[in-house]
Amino acid sequence: MEQTASVNQVQFSEGAMAEIRRYLSHYPADRQKSAILPILHIAQAEFGGWVSPEAMDLVAEILNIQPIEVYEVATFYTMFNLKPVGKHVLEVCRTGPCMLRGSDQLIEHLENRLGCKVGETSADGNFTLKTVECLASCGTGPMLQVREQFYEDLDPASADQLLEDLKALTVRKPWEENY
Amino acid sequence: MGRKLLTEHINVEGIHTFDVYRKHGGYASVEKALKTMTPEEVVEEVKASGLRGRGGAGFPTGMKWSFLAKPEGKPRYLVCNADESEPGTFKDRYLMEKLPHLLIEGMITSSFALGARTSYIYIRGELLYVLRILEKAIAEAYANGFLGENILGSGYSLDLHVHPGGGAYICGEETALLESLEGKRGNPRNKPPFPAVWGLYGCPTVVNNVESIATVPWIITNTAAEYAKIGVGRSAGTKLISAGGNINKPGVYEIDLGITVEEFIYSDEYCGGIWKGRDMKAVIAGGSSVPILPKELILKTAAGEDRLMTYESLSDGGFATGTMLGSGGFFVMDDQTCIVRHTWTLARFYHHESCGQCSPCREGTGWMEKVLHRIEHGHGHMHDIDLLVSVAKQIEGNTICPLGDAAAWPVAAAVRHFREEFEWHVKHPQAATAPGAVFNKAESVLA
Numbered sequence: 001m002e003q004t005a006s007v008n009q010v011q012f013s014e015g016a017m018a019e020i021r022r023y024l025s026h027y028p029a030d031r032q033k034s035a036i037l038p039i040l041h042i043a044q045a046e047f048g049g050w051v052s053p054e055a056m057d058l059v060a061e062i063l064n065i066q067p068i069e070v071y072e073v074a075t076f077y078t079m080f081n082l083k084p085v086g087k088h089v090l091e092v093c094r095t096g097p098c099m100l101r102g103s104d105q106l107i108e109h110l111e112n113r114l115g116c117k118v119g120e121t122s123a124d125g126n127f128t129l130k131t132v133e134c135l136a137s138c139g140t141g142p143m144l145q146v147r148e149q150f151y152e153d154l155d156p157a158s159a160d161q162l163l164e165d166l167k168a169l170t171v172r173k174p175w176e177e178n179y
Numbered sequence: 180m181g182r183k184l185l186t187e188h189i190n191v192e193g194i195h196t197f198d199v200y201r202k203h204g205g206y207a208s209v210e211k212a213l214k215t216m217t218p219e220e221v222v223e224e225v226k227a228s229g230l231r232g233r234g235g236a237g238f239p240t241g242m243k244w245s246f247l248a249k250p251e252g253k254p255r256y257l258v259c260n261a262d263e264s265e266p267g268t269f270k271d272r273y274l275m276e277k278l279p280h281l282l283i284e285g286m287i288t289s290s291f292a293l294g295a296r297t298s299y300i301y302i303r304g305e306l307l308y309v310l311r312i313l314e315k316a317i318a319e320a321y322a323n324g325f326l327g328e329n330i331l332g333s334g335y336s337l338d339l340h341v342h343p344g345g346g347a348y349i350c351g352e353e354t355a356l357l358e359s360l361e362g363k364r365g366n367p368r369n370k371p372p373f374p375a376v377w378g379l380y381g382c383p384t385v386v387n388n389v390e391s392i393a394t395v396p397w398i399i400t401n402t403a404a405e406y407a408k409i410g411v412g413r414s415a416g417t418k419l420i421s422a423g424g425n426i427n428k429p430g431v432y433e434i435d436l437g438i439t440v441e442e443f444i445y446s447d448e449y450c451g452g453i454w455k456g457r458d459m460k461a462v463i464a465g466g467s468s469v470p471i472l473p474k475e476l477i478l479k480t481a482a483g484e485d486r487l488m489t490y491e492s493l494s495d496g497g498f499a500t501g502t503m504l505g506s507g508g509f510f511v512m513d514d515q516t517c518i519v520r521h522t523w524t525l526a527r528f529y530h531h532e533s534c535g536q537c538s539p540c541r542e543g544t545g546w547m548e549k550v551l552h553r554i555e556h557g558h559g560h561m562h563d564i565d566l567l568v569s570v571a572k573q574i575e576g577n578t579i580c581p582l583g584d585a586a587a588w589p590v591a592a593a594v595r596h597f598r599e600e601f602e603w604h605v606k607h608p609q610a611a612t613a614p615g616a617v618f619n620k621a622e623s624v625l626a
Contacts, residue, residue, distance in 0.1 A: 026340040026342070028380065031362075034342070034361055037304065041345075072364055073363065076345070076347065077304070077345025077365075079304045096463075096525050097266055097267050097467075100424045100425055100510065100521070101423075132305075132346075133531055134528065136303070138266065139431070141423070145305060148311075
């Protein structure tokens with residue numbers, strides 16, 4: 001009961017709301033639903049890297065649409081994590097052009113380092129390992145994305161260094177200072 | 180050394196800022212168009228240039244513009260397709276990241292030509308960092324009077340916004356993109372009606388690729404006649420090629436359409452040859468959807484002529500012996516590449532990206548992926564190879580949007596040109612699944 005009460009109270013911070021209002025101003029007054037993807041991105045950044053049913057309900061409330069309209073969109077687009085994730089989500093490109101430059105080896109290396117398989121979260125909760133399809137980084141593969149950042153031309157040594165750097169990193173939201 | 184119409188100043192320090200961009204001749208096309216031309220004249224100029232859509236289909240841009248319906252009392256929209264997701268293609272990302280003002284300038288001049296008062300750049304969601312670069316540049320353009328009310332005192336007003344997607348290759352298809360921009364799942368629409376009549380919010384809309392729009396400023400500033408002088412025949416102008424795979428110098432190159440494929444691959448000015456001193460096995464020349472060609476056929480046409488980097492030369496021979504320029508996503512495979520494994524990754528990609536609306540694509544892409552998976556992992560049968568061709572054939576042409584074709588072509592072409600390698604996987608599953616094993620034609624003949 002206690003948990004239900006607390007998740008139902010999800011609210012956007014003032015910074016996130018300002019971003020949401022800015023996006024809403026981009027679309028005609030009777031077409032506000034257009035802002036659904038931008039707002040889902042904001043929700044994912046705001047609520048720990050994933051979008052919970054409660055967060056989706058909140059998005060529906062802001063857009064004045066039915067919750068199902070948000071669910072059907074959030075489940076269609078692959079960027080939205082619908083389950084809790086680690087502090088960082090490593091999204092490794094595995095499509096043909098990256099495969100040619102060693103993405104299979106990178107994925108294997110990360111699985112060994114993190115002690116978890118693709119789709120899982122490391123025991124320390126720092127990393128969720130995901131594979132994704134082409135990220136338009138084919139000349140600089142193998143590569144991976146963490147939030148908005150691309151990390152390219154990776155090899156085992158630079159990947160290990162990246163994991164160390166990320167562990168120490170304070171995650172900031174796009175509307176916060178020093179982002 | 181080819182001419183650099185888009186990328187001449189790309190390495191100038193600070194070129195992503197308004198002031199530096201302006202100092203290097205930026206926004207000249209906006210001044211020229213808004214002060215000295217009518218919208219119709221701008222459309223005619225782009226038509227006369229011979230510019231063809233740079234997203235992949237190669238449809239003439241000016242002609243697409245001239246189809247735009249102009250009913251009374253309805254707004255018209257220009258939407259830039261920055262959903263670049265075709266495997267092998269990364270030119271638009273490079274252009275937007277380095278030269279955000281070039282795209283914005285193109286959007287203003289093109290919007291003026293089309294009579295749009297609000298325009299959108301739909302960028303794939305994974306490129307949020309590029310969205311922030313564009314938004315900064317747009318704010319600068321507003322502050323300097325190139326966006327907003329009454330631009331340069333011309334009476335023309337324009338608002339420009341960037342809209343992020345959510346991770347869906349299908350949204351590069353223009354009607355799926357419009358659905359997505361309306362806040363829905365990216366399911367392509369039946370056509371007709373075409374977006375030129377019924378596009379964003381039911382209004383007439385033009386959707387153009389980033390590179391196409393970024394080419395408009397040069398055409399307007401320097402005239403269509405000058406543009407048409409570059410290139411060969413109906414392949415006018417320059418083209419950005421995303422070069423990747425097993426080459427020494429991956430990157431984005433602006434080429435004059437018409438150089439030879441051989442020069443592009445082996446010259447130090449471009450790809451710099453095959454990495455690690457290896458030989459070339461195959462090339463996918465226009466993004467993952469276009470047919471793969473073995474070394475012999477990518478360098479020379481079936482008739483023995485040099486293959487050129489043009490729409491016409493690359494498609495010479497049809498799908499039997501040719502391919503397509505497509506989006507210019509050019510990736511090279513060395514002699515250590517397993518074609519079966521590579522084709523499997525592409526089939527997996529299309530299965531992942533099918534929107535699920537049409538049965539042939541939804542079921543067929545998954546079927547092809549499964550069959551390729553079992554061949555690659557040593558459980559294939561000889562009849563699986565023909566099954567792949569059969570499934571591909573049944574997808575092709577039977578879907579609402581071209582994703583079905585895009586999924587079918589790479590599989591069909593891989594079997595067409597590399598059937599022996601598929602057969603080797605079936606006949607020698609142990610050898611084929613050994614770590615690092617690669618089919619070797621000469622050895623296989625001896626065996």
